[in-house]
Amino acid sequence: MKALEEKIVKQGTCIGSEVLKVDTFINHGIDTKFLDDMGKEIARIFAGDEPTKILTAEASGIAIAVAAANHLNYIPVVFAKKNKPNTMGLDVYESSAKSFTKGSIFTLRVTKELISKDDRILIVDDFLAHGQAALALYDIATQAGAKVVGCTAVIEKKYQGGSERVRKLGVHVQSLAVIEKMEDGKITFE
């Protein structure tokens, strides 16, 4: 998505070769018109996979997940929780993953009643980097007996291998902006 690449170059900040900060328009401040455009593009890419539900992880995945759902005939969104709220029952699917940026392990949890075996799941997130969150969401969906039909992110850092890991599971993976490398503050897109 050309407009996204331009926005990343203009407003993003590289922190070393691993971290890209896009706080001004995606995951702290949100440019809602642009978000809607990105949702429309995700819908265009994945409509043919006929998803029935979008699965994402709190917090930064929620906005783009809802934007995509709006353009896929308002299919439901489920966001996995990172902290176990005291309102969450015991009937949950959970899967743990490592955060490379934070250097810690996190656990994603979804209440069982929110995913069924008949669901065709589209995984949506802000970033697809090492793929840990996406693989945990894939794990949760398959625990529920659902089929994961697609996986997308606003920004994919291809060189960190996540997209390849998810693709190997037979999932249609396509992100809106795919970064080949970040070096000396310069971003090279695929």
Add this chain to the structure above:
Amino acid sequence: MKALEEKIVKQGTCIGSEVLKVDTFINHGIDTKFLDDMGKEIARIFAGDEPTKILTAEASGIAIAVAAANHLNYIPVVFAKKNKPNTMGLDVYESSAKSFTKGSIFTLRVTKELISKDDRILIVDDFLAHGQAALALYDIATQAGAKVVGCTAVIEKKYQGGSERVRKLGVHVQSLAVIEKMEDGKITFE
């Protein structure tokens, strides 16, 4: 909002007189068509206050904030962070508040560049209960020199006093469903 009250009665679960669980359509699973309808209603209520930006708190406020922004000519959304990400700089506004449901203190943070003194802020959240999160967001907005013109939530538990506390600051407060009391699993709306 009548349809919301009906949905709360049908799908919500009271936990004692303090906590209302609405996991199936607001803050874990999201009914995106209904979310859009709620966003439209918030826009209708607050359009006259001419907000230029929506301020919310991660994670459960994000979806409804974006839905409202979509119907307010796509004004930007800023969501305050509860955990300090390693990409966040030092130039932040912060304000602490107590979570009554969790019995702990949390700190909300917003990068300074995301709010300006010219902004007219609409605070949007999933719940307005004791008002702690709303007051912390109000504090952050006023630190930035911005004017808070409105405050809304999907569900207001009026008897916990938050709406009254925010209203005393001269802010237009109006939520989509206002609960007078919860007793023995029965919800009484205003």
